[in-house]
Amino acid sequence: MYSQALNTKETAADTSPEATRFQARIDAEDRIEPNDWMPEAYRRTLIRQISQHAHSEIVGMLPEGNWITRAPSLRRKAALLAKVQDEGGHGLYLYAAAETLGVAREELTDQLLSGRAKYSSIFNYPTLTWADIGTIGWLVDGAAIMNQIPLCRCSFGPYARAMVRICREESFHQRQGYEIVMTLCQGTPEQKAMAQDALNRWWWPCLMMFGPPDGASEHSDTSMRWKIKRFSNDGLRQKFVDATVPQGRYLGLTFPDPDLRFDDESGHWRFGPIDWDEFRRVLAGDGPCNRERLEARRKAHDDGAWVREAALAYAAKQRIAA
Ligand SMILES: [Fe+2]
Numbered sequence: 001m002y003s004q005a006l007n008t009k010e011t012a013a014d015t016s017p018e019a020t021r022f023q024a025r026i027d028a029e030d031r032i033e034p035n036d037w038m039p040e041a042y043r044r045t046l047i048r049q050i051s052q053h054a055h056s057e058i059v060g061m062l063p064e065g066n067w068i069t070r071a072p073s074l075r076r077k078a079a080l081l082a083k084v085q086d087e088g089g090h091g092l093y094l095y096a097a098a099e100t101l102g103v104a105r106e107e108l109t110d111q112l113l114s115g116r117a118k119y120s121s122i123f124n125y126p127t128l129t130w131a132d133i134g135t136i137g138w139l140v141d142g143a144a145i146m147n148q149i150p151l152c153r154c155s156f157g158p159y160a161r162a163m164v165r166i167c168r169e170e171s172f173h174q175r176q177g178y179e180i181v182m183t184l185c186q187g188t189p190e191q192k193a194m195a196q197d198a199l200n201r202w203w204w205p206c207l208m209m210f211g212p213p214d215g216a217s218e219h220s221d222t223s224m225r226w227k228i229k230r231f232s233n234d235g236l237r238q239k240f241v242d243a244t245v246p247q248g249r250y251l252g253l254t255f256p257d258p259d260l261r262f263d264d265e266s267g268h269w270r271f272g273p274i275d276w277d278e279f280r281r282v283l284a285g286d287g288p289c290n291r292e293r294l295e296a297r298r299k300a301h302d303d304g305a306w307v308r309e310a311a312l313a314y315a316a317k318q319r320i321a322a
């Protein structure tokens with residue numbers, strides 16, 4: 001998940017009439033809106049999840065942005081530009097949704113730039129070849145869709161509504177990525193080898209996007225009870241593997257997992273163990289590109305200072321004129 005399926009600490013059970021009414025509304029699939037009563041822990045969980053998601057969209061523009069000037073044709077360049085702009089738009093809807101919970105956008109930006117906030121570990125890996133751009137669309141956006149479709153039914157209205165629009169765009173991203181990989185696989189042996197190499201490097205980090213295994217998730221049932229989360233991390237990861245393996249096999253690609261096999265009995269693709277040490281290292285700031293990504297965001301923020309100042313000066317003038 002772009003918010004890496006964080007878990008919520010269970011606080012002492014709240015038995016107040018408001019809390020009982022709140023849970024009854026959730027159970028009835030009612031949407032909670034910003035001005036409605038909500039438990040503080042629900043508000044905090046959502047602020048954290050939505051802002052991590054927003055940060056992931058914004059940082060996620062960087063690995064692909066690297067290739068805009070090097071896209072192999074005008075058509076590819078136009079599609080990639082549009083995709084990267086979409087991701088910026090996703091960040092904006094999500095920051096706006098987080099703000100309805102009473103947190104300022106400036107505070108969230110500060111958390112990201114100071115390194116206090118997390119974003120998805122996947123964006124700390126480098127994009128080495130053009131095949132990485134296709135593979136990101138196919139796998140990273142594919143994993144994002146798997147996670148985000150259930151969020152369209154999240155109990156918090158502004159988040160759920162933002163996700164409806166985002167999911168439509170993510171599905172275009174996934175298709176454009178798969179089409180790039182398909183073109184490479186139907187090309188020269190060198191192009192196909194490039195696609196295979198990208199799959200080899202991105203496969204395991206993509207499986208990590210769904211967050212830690214269910215057994216290691218303490219208290220994860222609170223998010224389920226509040227209907228912020230609808231499926232477990234392992235459940236979503238399995239859905240992703242089941243959907244993606246046939247797509248890779250159709251292209252004649254192999255997956256970098258000697259244990260990958262189809263289990264007739266369950267109807268699922270079984271996969272080997274995930275390197276959770278790598279996941280923890282990358283999440284803690286020690287991935288291949290963590291420093292570079294934060295530096296790029298800080299520079300963009302500093303370079304944009306004059307725009308924010310000008311907007312504030314304009315707003316102040318308008319107030320005086322009014
Ligand atoms: Fe996105």
Ligand SMILES: [Fe+2]
Pocket residue numbers: 087141144169170173
């Ligand atoms: Fe996307």
